Amino acid sequence: MSRPTLEAVAARAGVSKSSVSRVINGAPTVAPSIREVVLRAVRELGYVPHAAARNLATRRTNAVALVVSDPPKGLVSDDPMFSAVVRQASRKLEAAGKQVVLMLAGSDDGRARVVDYVAAGHVDGVMLVSMHGADSLPATLARRGLPVVSLGRTNPAVPYVDNDNPRGADLAVRHLLDRGRRRVATITGPLDMTAAQERLTGYHAAMRETGHRSIVALGDFTRVSGADAMRQLLQDDPALDAVFAANDLMAIGALRTLRESGRRVPDDVAVIGFDDIEAALYTSPPLTTVHSPMTTWASATVDLLLALFDGAPHTPFRLPAELVVREST
Amino acid sequence: MSRPTLEAVAARAGVSKSSVSRVINGAPTVAPSIREVVLRAVRELGYVPHAAARNLATRRTNAVALVVSDPPKGLVSDDPMFSAVVRQASRKLEAAGKQVVLMLAGSDDGRARVVDYVAAGHVDGVMLVSMHGADSLPATLARRGLPVVSLGRTNPAVPYVDNDNPRGADLAVRHLLDRGRRRVATITGPLDMTAAQERLTGYHAAMRETGHRSIVALGDFTRVSGADAMRQLLQDDPALDAVFAANDLMAIGALRTLRESGRRVPDDVAVIGFDDIEAALYTSPPLTTVHSPMTTWASATVDLLLALFDGAPHTPFRLPAELVVREST
DNA sequence: GACGCGTGAGAGAGCGCTCTCTCACCCACG
DNA sequence: CGTGGGTGAGAGAGCGCTCTCTCACGCGTC
Numbered sequence: 196m197s198r199p200t201l202e203a204v205a206a207r208a209g210v211s212k213s214s215v216s217r218v219i220n221g222a223p224t225v226a227p228s229i230r231e232v233v234l235r236a237v238r239e240l241g242y243v244p245h246a247a248a249r250n251l252a253t254r255r256t257n258a259v260a261l262v263v264s265d266p267p268k269g270l271v272s273d274d275p276m277f278s279a280v281v282r283q284a285s286r287k288l289e290a291a292g293k294q295v296v297l298m299l300a301g302s303d304d305g306r307a308r309v310v311d312y313v314a315a316g317h318v319d320g321v322m323l324v325s326m327h328g329a330d331s332l333p334a335t336l337a338r339r340g341l342p343v344v345s346l347g348r349t350n351p352a353v354p355y356v357d358n359d360n361p362r363g364a365d366l367a368v369r370h371l372l373d374r375g376r377r378r379v380a381t382i383t384g385p386l387d388m389t390a391a392q393e394r395l396t397g398y399h400a401a402m403r404e405t406g407h408r409s410i411v412a413l414g415d416f417t418r419v420s421g422a423d424a425m426r427q428l429l430q431d432d433p434a435l436d437a438v439f440a441a442n443d444l445m446a447i448g449a450l451r452t453l454r455e456s457g458r459r460v461p462d463d464v465a466v467i468g469f470d471d472i473e474a475a476l477y478t479s480p481p482l483t484t485v486h487s488p489m490t491t492w493a494s495a496t497v498d499l500l501l502a503l504f505d506g507a508p509h510t511p512f513r514l515p516a517e518l519v520v521r522e523s524t
Numbered sequence: 525m526s527r528p529t530l531e532a533v534a535a536r537a538g539v540s541k542s543s544v545s546r547v548i549n550g551a552p553t554v555a556p557s558i559r560e561v562v563l564r565a566v567r568e569l570g571y572v573p574h575a576a577a578r579n580l581a582t583r584r585t586n587a588v589a590l591v592v593s594d595p596p597k598g599l600v601s602d603d604p605m606f607s608a609v610v611r612q613a614s615r616k617l618e619a620a621g622k623q624v625v626l627m628l629a630g631s632d633d634g635r636a637r638v639v640d641y642v643a644a645g646h647v648d649g650v651m652l653v654s655m656h657g658a659d660s661l662p663a664t665l666a667r668r669g670l671p672v673v674s675l676g677r678t679n680p681a682v683p684y685v686d687n688d689n690p691r692g693a694d695l696a697v698r699h700l701l702d703r704g705r706r707r708v709a710t711i712t713g714p715l716d717m718t719a720a721q722e723r724l725t726g727y728h729a730a731m732r733e734t735g736h737r738s739i740v741a742l743g744d745f746t747r748v749s750g751a752d753a754m755r756q757l758l759q760d761d762p763a764l765d766a767v768f769a770a771n772d773l774m775a776i777g778a779l780r781t782l783r784e785s786g787r788r789v790p791d792d793v794a795v796i797g798f799d800d801i802e803a804a805l806y807t808s809p810p811l812t813t814v815h816s817p818m819t820t821w822a823s824a825t826v827d828l829l830l831a832l833f834d835g836a837p838h839t840p841f842r843l844p845a846e847l848v849v850r851e852s853t
Numbered sequence: 854g855a856c857g858c859g860t861g862a863g864a865g866a867g868c869g870c871t872c873t874c875t876c877a878c879c880c881a882c883g
Numbered sequence: 884c885g886t887g888g889g890t891g892a893g894a895g896a897g898c899g900c901t902c903t904c905t906c907a908c909g910c911g912t913c
Binding site for chain 4: 529530531541542545548549573574576577578579580581582
Binding site: 246247256275278305312454 | 590610644
C-alpha cells in the first residue's frame with residue numbers, strides 16, 4: 196500500500212529507471228513508443244515523484260521562502276498589506292512553479308528558525324516582506340549566498356522593490372497645502388522601518404521647503420496607534436487643520452478620534468493617508484490617500500527574485516507614487 | 525565551498541557517522557565525551573543537516589500545508605480573516621516545530637497543485653481554511669490517508685473546528701427584534717460556503733420562530749457586495765429598519781450605501797455584522813456584531829491537526845457565539 | 854576464570870531519484 | 884561491405900541522512 200516508486204513504474208513499463216526519469220522530466224531523447232508506455236504505467240500506478248528524493252539528487256527544491264515580519268507583541272492585526280502582498284506573491288510564485296513556504300519572523304525565535312530553514316537547504320531563494328530596517332535577518336540571509344529579495348528597502352546587500360515614499364509624502368503634504376491648510380501634522384509609522392522613515396522625511400522636507408512648521412506624533416502603523424496619536428496631536432495643537440498619516444490604518448484611527456472630539460472632516464480637519472487600502476473607500480468620509488500598488492509591488496518583487504534565479508543582475512527599483520483624492524481633504 | 529555533510533563532521537570529530545547522527549537527533553545512548561566532541565565539530569563547521577536527505581531517510585517532512593481558498597477572480601481582497609488565521613496558524617505550527625507551506629487553492633490549477641504537492645510527500649498534514657462547501661479538495665486530500673483538518677466545516681470526512689454560525693445568526697436577529705426593529709433584512713455570504721449557509725439558515729429560523737418575514741439579498745463576503753446588496757434591499761423594501769449582514773466586511777459596505785442614501789444608522793436602520801474584525805471598531809457608528817474568535821479558532825484547528833499526528837481521534841467542535849453590542853443597533 | 858549481559862560505537866544498506874557514462878543499434882557514406 | 888557518427892536505452896554511482904545490525908568492551912555472576 197506504499198507509494199509507487201520510479202522503479203515500479205519502470206518494471207511495469209518494461210523499461211529502465213533512466214527512461215522513466217527521462218519521460219518524467221521531459222527529456223528530448225525519448226522515443227514516442229517508450230514515452231507512451233511509460234506514461235501509461237505512470238497513470239495506472241498513480242505515480243508521483245517523491246519530492247525529497249528528487250531534491251536530494253538535484254540539489255534544488257523549487258521552493259521559495261516568503262518571510263514576513265510578524266508583529267512581535269503577539270498582536271494579531273488584520274494588516275491589509277499582509278493579505279494583499281502574501282496573496283499576490285504566492286499566486287505569482289506558484290504560477291512560476293515555485294512552492295511558497297510562508298515564514299513569520301517576528302520573534303528572535305522565528306528569525307533563528309528562518310535562518311536554519313534556509314541553511315537546511317529547504318529553499319532556493321527568499322523573499323522578505325516589510326522587514327524592519329535594523330533587522331539583521333536580511334544581511335544574514337544574503338551572506339548565505341542564495342538569492343534574496345526584499346519588498347521594501349532593508350539592507351544594502353539585498354535587492355529590493357520599493358514604492359516612492361518620499362515622493363508620496365511630498366504629494367500628500369502639498370495637496371493639503373494646496374487645499375489651504377496651514378497647520379499640517381503627521382502621524383508616523385514605527386521609525387525602525389524604512390517606509391516610515393522615508394514618509395516622515397518626505398513630510399519634513401515638504402514642510403520645510405514651503406516654510407511650515409512640522410507637527411509630529413508617533414504611531415506604529417496600527418489603527419489604535421493612529422487614534423492615540425491623533426489624541427496627542429489634538430492636545431499639542433488644538434488648532435491644527437490637517438493630518439498626514441503615514442498609512443491608511445492610522446488615518447482610520449485618526450478619523451475616529453476626530454469624530455469623538457467633535458471635529459468634522461474635512462471641514463475642521465483634513466485627513467490624508469498612505470497606501471490606498473480597500474478600507475479607505477469605506478471610511479466616512481472616504482479617505483484621500485497616496486496609492487501604493489500592492490499587487491504590482493508584490494509582483495515586481497517576485498519578478499526580481501525569479502530574475503535572480505536566472506542569473507540576472509539585481510536592479511532595485513521604485514514604483515511611482517500617486518495621489519487618490521477623495522472626500523477627507 | 526559546499527555545505528558540510530554529516531560525514532565531514534564525523535571525520536573532524538574522529539567518530540563514525542552514526543555517532544554524529546545520534547548526537548544530532550538527541551539519542552540517549554551517547555557518551556558525554558563523544559557528544560562533546562561532535563557538537564564542537566558541528567559548531568566549527570557550521571553544520572546544518574540537509575533537509576531533503578533527512579526527509580528521504582525518515583519518510584517524514586515536519587511540514588504542514590496551509591491551504592487557503594483564494595478568490596477565483598484574481599481579486600485581491602484584504603480579507604481580515606486571512607491575516608488573522610494565517611498568522612495565528614503559522615505561529616502555532618512553527619511553535620510546534622512544523623514548517624508551514626502556504627498554498628492558495630483558488631483556481632482549478634491551484635487545487636491540482638495542492639493535490640500534487642501533497643501526493644509528492646512534501647507535507648505530513650494539511651490544514652484547510654474556509655474552503656467552499658462544494659469543493660472536492662477536502663475529500664480528495666482526506667482520501668490520500670494523511671491527516672487533514674479544516675477551519676470551518678466542509679466535507680464530512682474532514683475533522684474541523686467551526687464557530688456556531690446558526691446560534692450567532694439567532695443572537696443577531698433577536699437582538700435587532702429586542703431593539704424594536706420589525707423589518708429585518710439579511711445580506712448573505714456566498715451560498716456555496718457552509719458559513720454563509722448556516723448564517724442564513726439561522727436568520728430564517730429566528731425570523732420564522734418570531735413570526736417575521738425574511739428579506740434576503742445575496743452578497744459574497746466582500747465590502748463591495750455588501751454595498752450592492754444594501755442598494756438592492758433598499759429598493760425592494762424602502763421601509764426596512766434593520767439589516768443583518770453575514771459578515772462585517774459586507775456590513776461596512778452596507779453602512780456606506782445607507783449613508784449615501786441619506787439613512788441614519790442606527791436611527792433609521794440598524795446594522796449588525798458578523799465576525800468582529802478590528803475594522804468594526806472603526807466604522808461610524810462602530811459596528812454591533814457577532815464575535816468570531818479568529819485567533820482561538822485558528823489555534824484550535826492547529827491543535828486538532830497536531831492531535832491527529834499523535835493518533836488522537838478527531839472530534840470536531842464548535843466555538844461559542846457571542847454578541848458584541850456597539851452603536852450601529 | 855569462563856560466561857552472559859548491557860552499554861555504546863561503527864558499518865553499511867537503504868530511502869527514491871538524477872545524471873553521467875557506456876553501449877547497442879541504425880543509417881549514411883566512402 | 885566496413886566504418887563513423889548519431890541516436891536512444893540501460894547501468895549504476897551517487898545525493899546526505901537514518902537506522903538496523905553487528906561488534907567490542909567492561910562488568911557482575913557463578
